[in-house]
Amino acid sequence: MHEIITLQLGQRSNYVATHFWNTQESYFTYSADQESLVDHDIHFRPGIGADGSETFTPRxxxxxxxxxxxxxxxxxxxxEIDEPAVSHGLWNGPAVVQRQEVIQQNAYQQSLEEGLEPPPLTTESVRYWSDFNRVYFHPRSIVQLNEYELNSSLMPFENWSLGEELFNSLDKEHDLLDRDLRSFAEEADHMQGIQVISGVDDAWGGFAARYMDRIRDEYGKTAVCVWGVEDSIKSIPREKRFTRLSNTARSISEIAPQASLFIPITVPTARVPSYVSMDTRSQWHVSALLATALESMTLPSRLKAQGRSRETIDQLINALNVNGNQNIAKLRMSTDQKEALNGNSRPGRLDVPTQDRDTRMPSQDRHSEEVHEDKEDEVSTFDMDFFPPESLEQNRGRRNIKKPHVFGQAESHRVPEDDTTNETTEQDEGFERARRRAAGLPIIQKSRTPLPFPLLDSFPHIFARTSSGSSLGVKTSLSTDTTVAARIKELQNIVNRAISVDEREALSNSLGEIAEAYEEGWDSGSDEDDD
Structure with missing residues (x-):
């Protein structure tokens, strides 16, 4: 069934993943005359509930x-699960019970439990990612780490080494893969891959790096796609910026070489199109924008096969990693509001009527038109770039005038059904890839589906001229190009200034080797540097 197992590491990652799961839940259909485009078995697992009924919960x-x-x-x-009994040990004296104040549900969650129409969510009512969650999870999916407390000022979970130490201590005591991951992996008939969503600029980067070590020990040939969530450093005090960037450098150095695909993502800081209006201080808003791009980009990997083989994670990796050592990709996105459907048709069905398109809503950015009118053999341009920008003070105002060279680009277009013309055979794709590589041209892979992005009542109103119950045309891409090298070299410079001497050389050399793969003219098959 080509199952995909997801790992969510940390608060910011769980915000993004909650939007992801809410979207997957919206694709379910409940009548015989409706058929979903999405194969739900890829991301959901069957089970038996407490009352003996069948359940379907996320993997x-x-x-x-x-x-x-x-x-x-x-x-x-x-x-319903039986919690283990608490042992009283050798103490025979009286016990003192201290209880934390219970967190009260917001009105949205209360309405969902009571089966009522939920009230609109606001930035004030969303305090945690669970406040806008619409999905039931299996009890084995919930793993709380009690060693640290969220937003603690006494023991902040910020330094990369803290996450590394936490994973090592937990793994030594419990064997986390055996306790947590193995049961999900053994349920899969034919696991397509593992999707990891993790913070990389704080202690979760260290936790994820050591988790990747264990995954590679047990599942060495499994495709692992890592989405590295970074916070914007514009609002971070100067003294903490080098800590964040040093954490990111260590994460890239240790996670990227082990990942099949590593995608660093952050909220766009350079230019946000006029149709996006969000509060960057709200994780609910920021994660919604990131999740729109992530969910749209990965959509082809969970679609039902329609006359040809399903596009898997391996095919995506193959399109981007052109020279065999280029697995760090940039995520971009555009939305086309004139292709958004109104709320009269539930998204996710094969019977989506193209006449429901609202042609009165023109694109508000010229780049959307460029994407819509692109040619098959040209690299598309997009409105938003989620790749972390250069951040050193001395680089401000300096712009690389030279156009970056693209090695490989994979695009996912959510377009009307009459535009989904993608009838190419595997032989044609193989010939085209060989031709373009021989000519030094970018390798381009494009996927099209008539399934728009649904705007649910759990999703904030960050896109102009949209409302809950409507849907949106979204176009996304992942690409490997020469600007990745600039980002890695910048982190290398930070390492040379901020990391202790005993760790500096190895980390700097590791980043330097990674950056070399994204410099124009580099080719794994070249013998120009053999001397």
Whole structure:
């Protein structure tokens, strides 16, 4: 069934993943005359609930700190589990029980439980990612790490080494893969890959790096796609910026070489199109924008096969990693509001009517037109770039005038059904790839689907001229190009200034080797540097 297992590491990653799971839940259909384009078995697992009924829950592991789950309970309406009895040990004296104040559900969650129409969410009512969650999770998916507390000022979970130490201590005591991941992997008939969403600029980067070590020990040939979530450093005090960037450097150095695909993502800081209006201080808003791009880009990997083989994670990796050592990709996105459907048709069905398109809503940015009118053999341009920008003070005002060279680009277009013309055979694709590589041209892979992005009542109103219940035309891309080298070299310079001497040389050399793969003219098959 080509299952994909998801790992969610940290508060910011869980915000992004919650939007992702809410979107997957919206693709389900409940009548015989409706058929979904999405193969739900890829991301969801069947099970038996407490009352003996069949259940369908996400194939995911959710890691967060103490207090990070908000009102989400490990025991929910679908499952009842017996909590292990607490041993009193050798102490025979009286016990003193200290209880934390219970976090109250917001009105949105209360309405969902009661089966009522939920009120609109606001930035004030969303305090945790569970406040806008619409999905039931299996109890085994919930993993709370009690060693650290969310937003603690006494023991902040910020330094990369803290995450590394935490994973090592937990793994030594429990064997995390055996306790958490293995049961999900053994349920899969034919696992397509593992999707990891993790923070990389704080302690979660160290936790993810050591988790990747264990994954590679056990599942060496499995495709692992890592989405590295970074916070914007514009709002961070100067003294903490070097810590964040040093954490990112260590994460890239240790996670990227082990990942099949590594995608660093952050909120766009340079230019945001006029149709996007969001509060950058709200994780609910920021994660919604990131999740729109992530969910749209990965959509082809969970679609039902329609007359040809399903586009898998391996095919995406093959399109981007042109020279065999280029697995760090840039995520971009555009939305085309004139291709957004109104709320009269539920997204996710094969019977989406193209006449429901609202042609009165023109694109508000010229780049959207460029994407719509691009030619098959040209690299498309996009409105938003989620790749972290250069951040050193001495680089401000300096712009690379030279146009970056693109090695490989994979695009996912959510377009009307009459535009989904993608009838190429595997032989044609192989010939075209060989021709373009021989000519030094970018390798381009394009996917089209008539399934628009649904705007749910759990999704904030960050896109202009849209409302809950409507849907949006979205076009995304992942690409490997020469600007990746500039980013890695910048982090290398930070390492040379901010990292202690005993770690500096190895980390700097590791980043330098990674950057070389993204310099124009580099080719794994070249013998120009053999002397």
């Amino acid at each position: 995911t592991l959710i890691y967060d700190l103490k207090g990070g789950f908000g009102t989400l309970k490990k025991i929910n309406a679908l499952y």
